[in-house]
Amino acid sequence: MPNWLLPEYIQDMLPDEAWRIECMRAGVLELLRLSGYQLVAPPLLEYADSLLVNGSHDMDLRTFKLVDQLSGRTLALRADITPQVARIDAHLLNRQGITRLCYTGSVLHTQPAGLMRTREPLQVGAELYGHSGLESDLEVQRLMLQALASLGVSGVHLDFGHVALFRALVRHAGIAQELETELFSALQGKDMPALRPLVAGLAPEIRNALLALPQLYGGVEVIARARAVLPGYPEVAAALDELEQAAAHLQPLAHSIGIDLAELRGYHYHSGMVFAAYHAGSHDAIALGGRYDDVGKSFGRARPATGFSMDLRQLHGLLAVQTQPKGVLAPHRDDVALQKKIAQLRAQGHAVVVDLLGNPALHTELNCDRALVLRDGAWQVVEIKL
Amino acid sequence: MPNWLLPEYIQDMLPDEAWRIECMRAGVLELLRLSGYQLVAPPLLEYADSLLVNGSHDMDLRTFKLVDQLSGRTLALRADITPQVARIDAHLLNRQGITRLCYTGSVLHTQPAGLMRTREPLQVGAELYGHSGLESDLEVQRLMLQALASLGVSGVHLDFGHVALFRALVRHAGIAQELETELFSALQGKDMPALRPLVAGLAPEIRNALLALPQLYGGVEVIARARAVLPGYPEVAAALDELEQAAAHLQPLAHSIGIDLAELRGYHYHSGMVFAAYHAGSHDAIALGGRYDDVGKSFGRARPATGFSMDLRQLHGLLAVQTQPKGVLAPHRDDVALQKKIAQLRAQGHAVVVDLLGNPALHTELNCDRALVLRDGAWQVVEIKL
Numbered sequence: 001m002p003n004w005l006l007p008e009y010i011q012d013m014l015p016d017e018a019w020r021i022e023c024m025r026a027g028v029l030e031l032l033r034l035s036g037y038q039l040v041a042p043p044l045l046e047y048a049d050s051l052l053v054n055g056s057h058d059m060d061l062r063t064f065k066l067v068d069q070l071s072g073r074t075l076a077l078r079a080d081i082t083p084q085v086a087r088i089d090a091h092l093l094n095r096q097g098i099t100r101l102c103y104t105g106s107v108l109h110t111q112p113a114g115l116m117r118t119r120e121p122l123q124v125g126a127e128l129y130g131h132s133g134l135e136s137d138l139e140v141q142r143l144m145l146q147a148l149a150s151l152g153v154s155g156v157h158l159d160f161g162h163v164a165l166f167r168a169l170v171r172h173a174g175i176a177q178e179l180e181t182e183l184f185s186a187l188q189g190k191d192m193p194a195l196r197p198l199v200a201g202l203a204p205e206i207r208n209a210l211l212a213l214p215q216l217y218g219g220v221e222v223i224a225r226a227r228a229v230l231p232g233y234p235e236v237a238a239a240l241d242e243l244e245q246a247a248a249h250l251q252p253l254a255h256s257i258g259i260d261l262a263e264l265r266g267y268h269y270h271s272g273m274v275f276a277a278y279h280a281g282s283h284d285a286i287a288l289g290g291r292y293d294d295v296g297k298s299f300g301r302a303r304p305a306t307g308f309s310m311d312l313r314q315l316h317g318l319l320a321v322q323t324q325p326k327g328v329l330a331p332h333r334d335d336v337a338l339q340k341k342i343a344q345l346r347a348q349g350h351a352v353v354v355d356l357l358g359n360p361a362l363h364t365e366l367n368c369d370r371a372l373v374l375r376d377g378a379w380q381v382v383e384i385k386l
Numbered sequence: 387m388p389n390w391l392l393p394e395y396i397q398d399m400l401p402d403e404a405w406r407i408e409c410m411r412a413g414v415l416e417l418l419r420l421s422g423y424q425l426v427a428p429p430l431l432e433y434a435d436s437l438l439v440n441g442s443h444d445m446d447l448r449t450f451k452l453v454d455q456l457s458g459r460t461l462a463l464r465a466d467i468t469p470q471v472a473r474i475d476a477h478l479l480n481r482q483g484i485t486r487l488c489y490t491g492s493v494l495h496t497q498p499a500g501l502m503r504t505r506e507p508l509q510v511g512a513e514l515y516g517h518s519g520l521e522s523d524l525e526v527q528r529l530m531l532q533a534l535a536s537l538g539v540s541g542v543h544l545d546f547g548h549v550a551l552f553r554a555l556v557r558h559a560g561i562a563q564e565l566e567t568e569l570f571s572a573l574q575g576k577d578m579p580a581l582r583p584l585v586a587g588l589a590p591e592i593r594n595a596l597l598a599l600p601q602l603y604g605g606v607e608v609i610a611r612a613r614a615v616l617p618g619y620p621e622v623a624a625a626l627d628e629l630e631q632a633a634a635h636l637q638p639l640a641h642s643i644g645i646d647l648a649e650l651r652g653y654h655y656h657s658g659m660v661f662a663a664y665h666a667g668s669h670d671a672i673a674l675g676g677r678y679d680d681v682g683k684s685f686g687r688a689r690p691a692t693g694f695s696m697d698l699r700q701l702h703g704l705l706a707v708q709t710q711p712k713g714v715l716a717p718h719r720d721d722v723a724l725q726k727k728i729a730q731l732r733a734q735g736h737a738v739v740v741d742l743l744g745n746p747a748l749h750t751e752l753n754c755d756r757a758l759v760l761r762d763g764a765w766q767v768v769e770i771k772l
Binding site for chain 1: 388389390391392393394395396397398399400401403404405407408412415419420421422424425426427428429430431432433435436439450451452454455456457459461463470473474476477478479481482483484485486487491492494496497506516517519521522525684685686710713718732735736737738739740742743745748751752753
């Protein structure tokens with residue numbers, strides 16, 4: 001096998017893509033900075049025990065493990081940055097009030113999340129710790145939609161779910177761990193044939209509620225339907241109120257809003273409202289997030305938390321191809337006036353490419369649409385056709 | 387062991403450091419872009435066969451390996467980005483003329499390169515392919531020094547070596563591979579007691595030259611001394627001429643210039659002039675590079691190449707601590723005039739942090755030195771002491 005072949009679902013970013021993604025990254029980080037989100041950069045690898053502390057079995061399987069030669073312990077390559085940022089909030093910053101953090105970096109997966117996905121997504125995201133009210137959910141949801149808009153992603157559909165609904169039903173019915181896991185799978189897959197036998201032995205109120213959940217998806221009218229068919233537990237009423245308010249607030253920023261009450265994505269660590277952005281160009285969600293109030297607990301400090309993340313490589317695939325701005329070709333000459341002109345152009349932000357070979361046949365490779373030429377005794381920029 | 391502990395020589399970047407390094411990264415990439423270097427971003431992992439193709443045994447030992455579940459083959463985490471960029475030049479871009487590429491990203495090492503180093507350096511670098519003359523060496527050397535200056539690193543000592551000198555002696559003497567390796571180790575360590583027995587059986591001209599190399603270090607006067615004591619092979623004369631010209635050209639950009647003719651760093655893939663920048667604050671070189679004309683060969687296409695790289699985390703450690711600019715604290719209120727003012731400030735580049743908790747005792751955590759207050763019916767920015 002030729003040694004220049006890359007592993008499956010692993011890709012290089014070549015010039016135009018790399019440049020565009022670098023601009024996208026800078027743009028999202030600047031947007032987050034302007035709202036007070038401070039950048040942190042946790043490492044690519046940690047002890048497996050730390051990285052997988054809140055993880056699902058699925059996340060465990062998708063995480064690369066290796067042995068640390070210095071300690072003999074098992075290391076893991078991060079498959080998600082959120083738990084690392086929670087560790088930083090819980091243990092390192094240790095603030096009492098609100099902490100807003102953002103991050104960007106690659107994560108690695110043993111298996112791709114989908115046929116069109118890479119095993120090396122480039123995550124960017126934001127997390128808000130220390131506030132449990134709806135205001136912080138709205139802040140991160142708004143930021144996520146603003147970030148997508150700033151990247152030029154339009155026609156975004158925003159879908160809401162609420163993990164507290166299923167959790168409330170499980171708690172009130174005293175459902176055991178094992179059955180909870182099976183119910184979770186069936187609901188997540190909207191798999192009615194699997195769901196029916198699982199709920200058969202439960203009290204009618206709970207049974208009907210669990211059977212209703214997979215049907216409770218659609219527009220915001222779903223919230224009213226849910227009020228009618230779900231039990232009136234205070235947690236249920238509160239969750240539905242939150243969904244109603246969030247949908248009303250975010251409506252002006254999204255192309256359309258949906259509600260999906262069987263959506264339990266991230267159930268292993270989410271605790272409240274969850275949300276995901278969709279786009280016609282992608283089968284998978286293009287950005288997602290939610291509330292996960294207990295994540296810091298395993299690091300010694302439970303803090304309310306909500307946040308979002310997205311994969312810039314996935315988003316880049318949705319955007320129209322855009323090539324890097326072209327530069328100015330300069331001859332290679334030891335001429336003071338020329339060097340001064342080159343420095344001037346660079347100070348103005350123009351890329352100036354020195355033509356070391358001086359072979360016109362190779363000019364097209366140098367990515368220039370202008371050239372510096374000596375005319376009437378002065379170096380001037382002229383347009384060139386290559 | 388607490389699960390928030392990180393592995394040895396692995397660190398988080400917390401807000402001020404992460405922000406500063408992000409700015410350093412953006413600054414260096416912009417400097418490179420302005421000289422026509424196009425950004426590429428190769429993956430964090432590849433098949434081990436591809437990554438270690440030009441590597442030394444030392445690099446092999448420093449490279450983490452893992453098994454690819456999709457192919458069953460051995461993957462490696464990159465310990466260096468240069469071979470990946472050479473692969474992109476040789477195989478993917480396949481240009482006939484000059485290709486200028488730059489890159490930035492983390493690499494991982496099983497062992498730290500020094501006691502003060504991280505196992506996860508953040509490399510940034512530039513490579514110029516397709517030109518074998520001194521002009522391209524000078525271009526990348528100049529860029530390296532400009533990059534250091536732009537980051538605020540001053541007092542840089544630039545050291546030159548030339549791998550072609552040792553290679554010429556080996557070739558003319560017909561020295562076998564095994565002896566070459568031993569000679570290389572002894573020279574690299576300036577280990578005279580080890581060197582003497584190794585050269586005992588060689589022709590006097592070669593013996594004397596090899597014994598002289600470890601003494602040939604100091605200022606530019608070393609070049610004249612080398613002309614006197616090294617054999618007059620054409621390659622030797624050419625290498626010494628190159629060193630002389632490079633030293634003269636770079637002199638104005640460096641604090642001091644040194645020559646070290648036993649310096650064979652990167653000998654396993656370098657082929658010509660090598661260079662390294664030093665700073666009083668660091669035992670190790672803070673930036674380094676050189677010519678490596680054969681790197682692409684194993685990817686099917688040998689191309690002349692020269693480049694440099696540096697570790698932004700190491701450089702950050704040399705700079706005076708600098709904290710992130712502070713923001714403007716804004717009350718959390720559903721007030722149209724306030725929201726307008728916040729949007730205005732953000733559009734001007736100010737971070738505006740919404741005070742969701744409204745607890746003055748926690749304000750110091752929010753990293754603000756100004757606040758938005760309602761005065762005379764208008765929202766105004768006032769300085770605050772926290």
